[in-house]
Amino acid sequence: MDYRKIFLENWGIKLISLGLALALWFNITSKGKMEIALTVPLELKNIPAGMAVVGDVPGYLEVRLQGQERVLRDISTDKEVSGALDLSLAKAGENSVRVSPDDITRPSGIAVTHLSPYEIKVRLEPILRKTVRLAPALHGVPARGYRVASTLARPARIVIEGPAGVVKPLTALQTMPIDIEGATKNITVEPKLDYAGKPIKLLEKDVSVRIVIERVRP
Numbered sequence: 001m002d003y004r005k006i007f008l009e010n011w012g013i014k015l016i017s018l019g020l021a022l023a024l025w026f027n028i029t030s031k032g033k034m035e036i037a038l039t040v041p042l043e044l045k046n047i048p049a050g051m052a053v054v055g056d057v058p059g060y061l062e063v064r065l066q067g068q069e070r071v072l073r074d075i076s077t078d079k080e081v082s083g084a085l086d087l088s089l090a091k092a093g094e095n096s097v098r099v100s101p102d103d104i105t106r107p108s109g110i111a112v113t114h115l116s117p118y119e120i121k122v123r124l125e126p127i128l129r130k131t132v133r134l135a136p137a138l139h140g141v142p143a144r145g146y147r148v149a150s151t152l153a154r155p156a157r158i159v160i161e162g163p164a165g166v167v168k169p170l171t172a173l174q175t176m177p178i179d180i181e182g183a184t185k186n187i188t189v190e191p192k193l194d195y196a197g198k199p200i201k202l203l204e205k206d207v208s209v210r211i212v213i214e215r216v217r218p
Contacts, residue, residue, distance in 0.1 A: 033066065033069065034069045034072055035065065035072075036064070036065055036072050036075075037063070037064050038064075038075070039060050039061070039062055040079075040081045040083055041060055041083065042057075042058060042059055042082075042085060043082065043084045044057065044084075044085050044087055045084050045085065045087065046086050046088035047090075047124075048090060048124065051092065051124045051125065052125055052127050052162065052163040053124060054125050054163045054165060055123045057121075058120060061099065061104075061115055061116065062115065062116045063114065063115045063116075064112070065106065065111065065113070067109055067110035067111060068109065071107055071110060075110070080107060081104065081105060081106045082105050083099065083103055083104050085097055085120060085122070086103065087122060087124070090122060090124055091124065093123065093124065094121060095121070096120075097119070097120050097122055098118060098119050099117070099119070125163040125164050126164045127161060127162065127163065127164070128161070128162065128164040129160070129161045129167075130160060130161075130168070131158070131159050131160075132170050132171055132173050133156065133172040133173070134173060134175070134207065134209075135172045135174045136174075136175050136191065137174045137178065137194070138177065138178050138180050138211065139177035139179050139180065140179055140180050140181025140182070141181065142183045142184065142213050143182045143183060143184045145215060146183065146214065146216060147214060147216050148212070148213060149213065149214040150211075151209065151212070153175075154206075154207070154208050155207070158173065158202060158204045160201065161201045162198065162199050162201060167200065173195075175192065176193065176194050178191055180211055183211070183213050184213060186210065186211065186212050187210070187211040187213065188210045188211075189208065190206075190207060190208050191207065191209050193207075
């Protein structure tokens with residue numbers, strides 16, 4: 001079989017056919033493309049061991065995506081896009097970390113054409129463990145003729161953990177108010193602690209407060 005004859009015979013027509021086929025392919029693949037804007041969640045990952053993030057960090061990114069209309073419509077419905085900020089190279093103190101399209105999880109074939117903010121400031125502090133006094137806070141007063149004889153916290157001192165800048169100044173940690181209004185007998189509770197919005201973790205497993213109520217002698 002003469003392959004040369006097959007390729008060279010009517011080469012003009014074959015070249016035109018190839019050009020038309022390529023034009024049709026480009027037309028099909030480009031048709032139906034669109035661009036949408038989304039607000040997507042931002043996750044912090046690879047936080048260095050022994051460090052904690054302090055202060056405000058944006059929880060969302062604004063992104064624009066380009067791709068096939070059908071895929072993008074599914075994305076806007078299923079929320080398949082998210083961002084991840086890699087902190088593996090961050091150090092103690094303030095860090096400026098850039099966000100790139102590679103940090104955006106998205107379906108294959110979808111391009112990120114814009115994202116904001118593209119640079120995020122993240123402050124890291126060493127995690128500090130410290131023992132502080134547990135301070136019970138009481139709310140109300142016992143019934144008429146009764147009084148609080150004593151308040152006992154067990155343990156009296158508790159171990160907490162958190163960013164150094166938050167934990168270091170603390171000498172005591174209060175409980176949430178324990179209601180003793182109208183009490184006529186002893187009260188024992190497992191109190192909730194008042195962290196005042198601070199990123200503190202309690203390392204003790206069993207914490208209790210006992211309030212001894214006694215009758216006032218005439």
